[in-house]
Amino acid sequence: MIREDKGMPFLLRYENVAWYEDGQVRILDRRVYPREVKFVNCKTYKEVVLAIQNLVTQSAGPYTAVGMGMALAAYESRNLEKSERIKFLEEAENALRNARITTASRYGIITSRCLEIAKDAIANGEDPIELIVEDTVNSLNRRYTTMQKVGDSLLELIPEGGTLLTQCYGETIIGTVIRAAKRENKMFKVICPETRPFLQGARLTASCFAEEGFDTTVVTDNMIGEILSKNMVDVFSSAADTITEDGSVVNKVGTLQIALLCKHFGVPYYVTGIPDLGKKTLDDVKIEMRNPEESLLLGGVKQTQKGVKGYYPSFDKTPYEFVKGVVTDKGIFSPEELKNYFKDSDGKFY
Amino acid sequence: MIREDKGMPFLLRYENVAWYEDGQVRILDRRVYPREVKFVNCKTYKEVVLAIQNLVTQSAGPYTAVGMGMALAAYESRNLEKSERIKFLEEAENALRNARITTASRYGIITSRCLEIAKDAIANGEDPIELIVEDTVNSLNRRYTTMQKVGDSLLELIPEGGTLLTQCYGETIIGTVIRAAKRENKMFKVICPETRPFLQGARLTASCFAEEGFDTTVVTDNMIGEILSKNMVDVFSSAADTITEDGSVVNKVGTLQIALLCKHFGVPYYVTGIPDLGKKTLDDVKIEMRNPEESLLLGGVKQTQKGVKGYYPSFDKTPYEFVKGVVTDKGIFSPEELKNYFKDSDGKFY
Numbered sequence: 001m002i003r004e005d006k007g008m009p010f011l012l013r014y015e016n017v018a019w020y021e022d023g024q025v026r027i028l029d030r031r032v033y034p035r036e037v038k039f040v041n042c043k044t045y046k047e048v049v050l051a052i053q054n055l056v057t058q059s060a061g062p063y064t065a066v067g068m069g070m071a072l073a074a075y076e077s078r079n080l081e082k083s084e085r086i087k088f089l090e091e092a093e094n095a096l097r098n099a100r101i102t103t104a105s106r107y108g109i110i111t112s113r114c115l116e117i118a119k120d121a122i123a124n125g126e127d128p129i130e131l132i133v134e135d136t137v138n139s140l141n142r143r144y145t146t147m148q149k150v151g152d153s154l155l156e157l158i159p160e161g162g163t164l165l166t167q168c169y170g171e172t173i174i175g176t177v178i179r180a181a182k183r184e185n186k187m188f189k190v191i192c193p194e195t196r197p198f199l200q201g202a203r204l205t206a207s208c209f210a211e212e213g214f215d216t217t218v219v220t221d222n223m224i225g226e227i228l229s230k231n232m233v234d235v236f237s238s239a240a241d242t243i244t245e246d247g248s249v250v251n252k253v254g255t256l257q258i259a260l261l262c263k264h265f266g267v268p269y270y271v272t273g274i275p276d277l278g279k280k281t282l283d284d285v286k287i288e289m290r291n292p293e294e295s296l297l298l299g300g301v302k303q304t305q306k307g308v309k310g311y312y313p314s315f316d317k318t319p320y321e322f323v324k325g326v327v328t329d330k331g332i333f334s335p336e337e338l339k340n341y342f343k344d345s346d347g348k349f350y
Numbered sequence: 351m352i353r354e355d356k357g358m359p360f361l362l363r364y365e366n367v368a369w370y371e372d373g374q375v376r377i378l379d380r381r382v383y384p385r386e387v388k389f390v391n392c393k394t395y396k397e398v399v400l401a402i403q404n405l406v407t408q409s410a411g412p413y414t415a416v417g418m419g420m421a422l423a424a425y426e427s428r429n430l431e432k433s434e435r436i437k438f439l440e441e442a443e444n445a446l447r448n449a450r451i452t453t454a455s456r457y458g459i460i461t462s463r464c465l466e467i468a469k470d471a472i473a474n475g476e477d478p479i480e481l482i483v484e485d486t487v488n489s490l491n492r493r494y495t496t497m498q499k500v501g502d503s504l505l506e507l508i509p510e511g512g513t514l515l516t517q518c519y520g521e522t523i524i525g526t527v528i529r530a531a532k533r534e535n536k537m538f539k540v541i542c543p544e545t546r547p548f549l550q551g552a553r554l555t556a557s558c559f560a561e562e563g564f565d566t567t568v569v570t571d572n573m574i575g576e577i578l579s580k581n582m583v584d585v586f587s588s589a590a591d592t593i594t595e596d597g598s599v600v601n602k603v604g605t606l607q608i609a610l611l612c613k614h615f616g617v618p619y620y621v622t623g624i625p626d627l628g629k630k631t632l633d634d635v636k637i638e639m640r641n642p643e644e645s646l647l648l649g650g651v652k653q654t655q656k657g658v659k660g661y662y663p664s665f666d667k668t669p670y671e672f673v674k675g676v677v678t679d680k681g682i683f684s685p686e687e688l689k690n691y692f693k694d695s696d697g698k699f700y
Contacts, residue, residue, distance in 0.1 A: 034655040191661075194645070196546060196570035199653055202646065207655035217659045220546035220645050222571035225607025226666040257575025260614055261607055295544075295570050296552065299649040303549055305384040305557035309567045311541075316576040 001137060004144040005175075007182060009208035012175035014140055018048075018057060018065035020133050023075045025068045029056050031198075034207045045073040045092045052099040059171045059200075060143070063350060066096040066107045067136030070114035074128045082122055089118050102288050109350045110139060139350055143172060146349060149329040150272050151176025154237060155186065157270055157327070162234035163189040165224075165267070168252035169200035170239035173272045174208045182212065189215040191233060195252065196221055197294050197312070224258050228265040236262045236269045237327070243275040245342070247320040247335025248282045253313050259322040268324035274349065275326060275341055288314045351487060354494035355525075357532060359558035362525035364490055368398075368407060368415035370483050373425045375418045379406050381548075384557045395423040395442045402449040409521045409550075410493070413700060416446040416457045417486030420464035424478045432472055439468050452638050459700045460489060489700055493522060496699060499679040500622050501526025504587060505536065507620055507677070512584035513539040515574075515617070518602035519550035520589035523622045524558045532562065539565040541583060545602065546571055547644050547662070574608050578615040586612045586619045587677070593625040595692070597670040597685025598632045603663050609672040618674035624699065625676060627692055638664045 005013045016028045025042040031054075032038055040056045042048045048069035052062045073092030077085040093115040097108040114132045121128035154177045158164050166174075181187065190209045195201035202218045210216040219227060227233060236258060242250040249255060249271045259269045279285060292310030296302055304310075320335035333341055355363045361383070368377045375392040381404075382388055390406050392398045398419035402412045423442035427435040443465040447458040464482045471478035504527045508514050516524075531537065540559045545551035552568045560566040569577060577583060586608060592600040599605060599621045609619045629635060642660030646652055654660075670685035683691055 035651065035653060193572070194546070194653075196544070196572060199648065202653050202658075203655075206658045210655045210657040215659075216657065217661050218646055218654055219661050220571065220603075222543070222546060222604025222607065223645075223661065223663070223666075225610055226603055226663055227661070229606060229666070253570075253576055254572025256579060257572065257607065257611055260575055261610060264610055264614075295573075296568055298549065299651060301385070301649060303385060303544075303552050304568055305553075305560045307560040307566065308552075308556045309565075311567050311569050311573065311577070313573070313576055316573075316579070 001134065002141060003137065004141040004148075007179045008144075008175045009178060009211050011204060011208055012172065014064070014137065017061050017140075018068045020068040020071040020129075023072070025065065025072045027051050027057050027061075027065055030058060030061065030204065031055060033203060035203075042069070042072065044076060045069045045096060048072060049095050049099045059169055062099065062103065062107060063110055063143070064136060064140055066099065067110050067114055067132065067139060069096045070111055070118070071129050071132040071136065074118055074132055078129075085122060086119060089115055106350060110136070142348060143350070144176070146274070146329045147172040148176045148179065150327055151178075152180045153327045153332050154270065154272055155180040155184065157237075157268075157325075157332070158188045158235050160186055161188060163191060163232060165191045165193075165227075165233045165236040165258070165262075166201065166205050167193055167236075167238040167255050167258055168195045169204040170237075170272060173239050174205055178208060178212050178214070187214065189217070191217050191219060191227060193221050193224060193254065193258070194218055195254065197297060200252070221254055225261050228261055228267060233262075233267050236267055238269075238271055240271050240273045241315055242279055242285050243271055243273055243326055244279045244281055244284065245275060245277065245338065246281050247275075247323050247326050247333070247338045249318040249323060250282065250285045250287070250315050251318070253316045256316040256318045259318045263322050269322060270325045270327050270332070271323055272327040274328060275338060277342055282317045282319065285317065287317070290314050351484065352491060353487065354491040354498075357529045358494075358525045359528060359561050361554060361558055362522065364414070364487065367411050367490075368418045370418040370421040370425075370479075373422070375415065375422045377401050377407050377411070377415055380408060380411065380554065381405060383553060385553070392419070392422065394426060395419045395446060398422060399445050399449045409519060412449065412453065412457060413460055413493070414486060414490055416449065417460050417464055417482065417489060419446045420461055420468070421479050421482040421486065424468055424482055428479075435472060436469060439465055456700060460486070492698060493700070494526070496624070496679045497522040498526045498529065500677055501528075502530045503677045503682050504620065504622055505530040505534065507587075507618075507675075507682070508536075508538045508585050510536055511538060513541060513582060515541045515543075515577075515583045515586040515608070515612075516551065516555050517543060517586075517588040517605050517608055518545045519554040520587075520622060523589050524555055528558060528562050528564070537564065539567070541567050541569060541577060543571045543574060543604065543608070544568055545604065547647060550602070571604055575611050578611055578617060583612075583617050586617055588619075588621055590621050590623045591665055592629055592635050593621055593623055593676055594629045594631055594634065595625060595627065595688065596631050597625075597673050597676050597683070597688045599668040599673060600632065600635045600637070600665050601668070603666045606666040606668045609668045613672050619672060620675045620677050620682070621673055622677040624678060625688060625691055632667045632669065635667065637667070640664050
């Protein structure tokens with residue numbers, strides 16, 4: 001089996017994202033990493049759905065979990081009669097696809113492909129389990145290979161020995177820029193805002209860089225102005241949940257204010273990822289509001305007086321005028337140039 | 351005994367700041383409020399010093415605690431011979447004054463006055479304990495009365511039914527603006543950034559407003575850009591650890607970035623408090639760096655991977671061009687006009 005996760009930090013190695021083996025799917029619990037290195041072992045696809053819903057894994061993690069969940073469904077149904085087995089797999093596909101509503105369409109690309117593979121295998125009297133695992137690994141390989149191009153380009157923008165400011169957890173791009181830096185023997189420092197309320201910056205991004213030997217500092221989210229005023233940052237970069245056709249960004253709440261502050265202090269902001277064809281401007285993106293109570297918790301414990309309200313937009317919107325460049329698998333584009341990105345046809349990604 | 355804390359929120363009533371009674375000083379534990387309403391009972395002045403060092407009380411709280419601590423020292427030494435008693439009180443004065451190095455000069459104004467009162471009382475054969483308590487209450491009364499003028503002026507700047515954005519915990523000014531609003535029957539909404547790492551905004555400021563019936567929302571510190579971009583704020587106001595003669599501000603880290611973001615979105619920033627004669631510009635203020643590990647903790651539990659560094663400046667510096675006005679006990683001054691504040695002689699404050 002070809003694998004594209006060599007040289008990746010712990011969090012991004014395939015076994016530590018989600019992995020099917022011997023009738024179980026093992027998922028790293030990102031809610032407690034690195035305080036604890038704990039895996040959730042799912043014995044049914046329904047437990048995989050639950051794990052995704054409970055944010056055991058998040059960001060790109062569920063793309064792997066739903067594929068491995070389909071392999072588990074094929075295992076669970078191994079003793080069923082052909083048509084019963086297909087019915088079972090169809091139910092699993094529907095449940096896994098819809099594990100999280102906002103990303104259902106992306107999950108669905110993976111789960112429906114797994115279902116087709118299973119149906120073909122069953123029709124041909126083959127075992128679908130290994131074929132589904134292989135397809136899921138191929139999907140991971142595709143994403144890691146594509147994102148390596150993004151990581152390579154991002155590395156070029158960071159001065160040797162300079163300081164990169166991140167936001168939240170850029171998942172695969174964090175891994176690929178680290179891998180590129182090690183390949184090129186180019187070191188830089190990293191400052192990670194902690195990213196309240198769930199601390200993806202402090203717990204996930206900072207862990208990846210620190211494990212690989214980078215000089216890594218975590219700051220609270222209210223320190224960005226202070227560190228910029230002291231010229232402590234050379235480049236700000238974040239991934240994105242959506243990059244619109246005009247080069248604007250939808251990403252974890254906090255991105256907007258960092259981008260504005262960077263503009264004020266003359267620090268360039270580069271967003272990384274694949275632009276979203278069909279989303280022309282920020283008006284085409286609806287922001288998911290999460291449970292407001294989550295902003296009142298610290299480590300699961302409510303901190304506020306009775307009657308105090310919370311507020312929790314998942315994402316915020318950064319207009320293109322605060323984006324210096326969009327770092328893609330086809331190179332770096334200014335927002336004005338980004339329309340050229342879409343000229344070539346796109347390959348398969350998920 | 352005249353008291354100026356009528357109509358104040360729970361946190362600001364004298365008994366809930368620090369209070370001497372029957373050979374004990376009782377201090378509200380602000381580290382856990384409002385999750386728990388817990389008092390630390392100090393039976394010696396040394397326990398008062400420790401409580402201040404351990405941040406049981408903070409902000410303006412120690413001004414009261416050191417005075418009440420002197421009353422406790424007078425109680426502890428009640429059976430000593432005159433000259434021994436004075437020696438004991440001198441040691442107590444020195445310890446309480448230096449409980450926190452950065453604010454020692456302000457604590458010293460209070461403790462040295464208490465010591466003089468005690469010496470006079472002992473020389474005249476009077477009981478110093480009640481006299482020290484009375485002086486400490488008078489000092490509180492002076493600050494509450496002076497700060498009421500600030501609160502009154504701040505209220506005028508908030509539109510009826512509008513929204514005030516705060517930062518950290520403005521202590522007495524929070525109480526006086528609330529009292530002014532109730533007196534004038536003028537309501538407004540409040541948004542409190544939580545203020546990591548110790549959540550003074552979420553736990554202290556929000557509690558004061560919510561307890562008094564204001565519509566109060568807590569946001570994480572990375573949501574300020576988002577709420578400003580949605581026009582959710584009319585006025586931003588913070589207290590200050592220092593207001594320099596040119597109208598610049600030193601305050602809890604995070605103030606700078608909120609002020610910059612407000613400027614971008616056209617929201618005025620008013621700082622409240624008494625300007626510091628002798629501190630001409632921000633260059634005259636040295637920022638205290640706290641233990642960097644504190645930025646890596648969430649509710650006392652470390653969240654980061656081995657090797658990850660922290661960073662924790664207590665305060666940041668906001669230049670006067672981002673300050674719309676300085677709200678003082680003598681009215682509201684633009685930074686350019688602030689030199690006029692110092693023309694009249696100043697009364698006693700602490």
